Amino acid sequence: METPHITEEYFCVNCDKFLRREDVYKTWDCPICKYLIHIRILTDEKDNACYRVLPQNLEVGDIVFTHRESDYHAILRVIDQENLIQLNLKNYGSLKVAKNRYVLKIDGGWYH
Numbered sequence: 001m002e003t004p005h006i007t008e009e010y011f012c013v014n015c016d017k018f019l020r021r022e023d024v025y026k027t028w029d030c031p032i033c034k035y036l037i038h039i040r041i042l043t044d045e046k047d048n049a050c051y052r053v054l055p056q057n058l059e060v061g062d063i064v065f066t067h068r069e070s071d072y073h074a075i076l077r078v079i080d081q082e083n084l085i086q087l088n089l090k091n092y093g094s095l096k097v098a099k100n101r102y103v104l105k106i107d108g109g110w111y112h
């Protein structure tokens with residue numbers, strides 16, 4: 001189970017509704033409509049709406065957090081390595097993530 005970021009809130013854009021952590025923490029989608037939910041991650045710079053996705057579902061151009069608080073980078077390449085996904089990140093280098101570890105992907109600003 002992921003440790004919650006201190007600022008996390010959960011919102012389903014499709015249902016236009018806030019959700020409770022205990023309803024979303026297993027798969028990070030909406031228990032009603034199954035859309036991926038927005039997760040609020042507030043950093044020093046920005047108020048972000050993120051998705052929590054498995055690394056094999058990431059694509060080139062996605063922007064992901066490498067460390068919870070502030071550090072995010074664009075994906076240049078996604079390389080499948082059996083149990084791991086290697087992400088080559090702009091201005092960072094490579095990051096290897098187990099296929100069962102969720103990654104925070106920025107969708108945009110938090111306006112809910």
Ligand SMILES: [Zn+2]
Pocket residue numbers: 012013014015016030031032033034035
């Ligand atoms: Zn929903």
